[in-house]
Amino acid sequence: MRPGNPVPKERVAAMFDDIAPIYDRMNTLMTLGSDRGWRHAALAATGLRPGNAVIDLACGTGKLSAALAARVGPFGRVLGVDLSPGMIERARREYPDLVQLEFLVGDALDVPVGDGEFDAATIAFGLRNLSDYEAGFREMRRVVRAGGRVVCLELSLPRQRLVGRLYHGVFRRSAPLLGSLFRRRQAYGYLPQSLEGFPDPESLAATMLRAGLVDVTFRRLAFGSVALHVGQVARTEGAGPARDQGPAAQGAVRPS
Secondary structure (H helix, E strand, O other), X not given: OOOOOOOOHHHHHHHHHHHHHHHHHHXXXXXXXXXXXXXXXXXXXXXXXXXXXXXXXXXXXXXXXHHHHHHHOOOOEEEEXXXXXXXXXXXXXXXXXXXXXXXXXXXXXXXXXXXXXEEXXXXXXXXXXXXXXXXXXXXXXXXXXXXXXXXXXXXXXXXXXXXXXXXXXXXXXXXXXXXXXXXOXXXXXXXXXXXXXXXXXXXXXXXXXXOOEEEEEEEEEHHHOEEEEEEEEOOOOOOOOOEEOOHHHOOOOOOO
């Protein structure tokens, strides 16, 4: 399993600039609308309340950021950060009226904010694009206050090896094919490639622990094709073992 994305961040940013106009439509198409339910699960996992502050890294076109803004309300704060200027431009155009929501072009590994500035940090389907996964979690831990949460929603492979291979094989063929409908076949060939060698949920939980997070839990969604990880910034030193939230949490999440 690789520790980070080997594709240079400049190429990643350029690719997402290219697909920004079709990004949301493709996500809905590829997930049959389930992406909405997955974002709802990530939102619930943050434990945010009205008036809280949250940073959404690799925010893309801002759908999760906007949901977070609705949760914290007009007296809260949401900062969405993405490496792609095209994604940020689209997010700003889509959500101009949410006073609590701000978007910024920036690197998730080096966010220009102070230590402990937020009550939570999220990253949804963006961790695979970072050059160093552990460094990404360390940066999220840095910007979240003691006792706050770090939430990661990411693609995964089903637990059973045979099913996982079958799923990945179908994914490798279907994503570029769907991308070709919008003349973005090459860009959507990157998506399944970015899953190759990506840590499984147990290994990703271990990465969060190495990054200094505690009380790490994870649950498998969509029959294991998506994983939701939650960690906490320690109030005191010491980290407990990561734990799977159990079979009851492994079924598919339905769109709300």
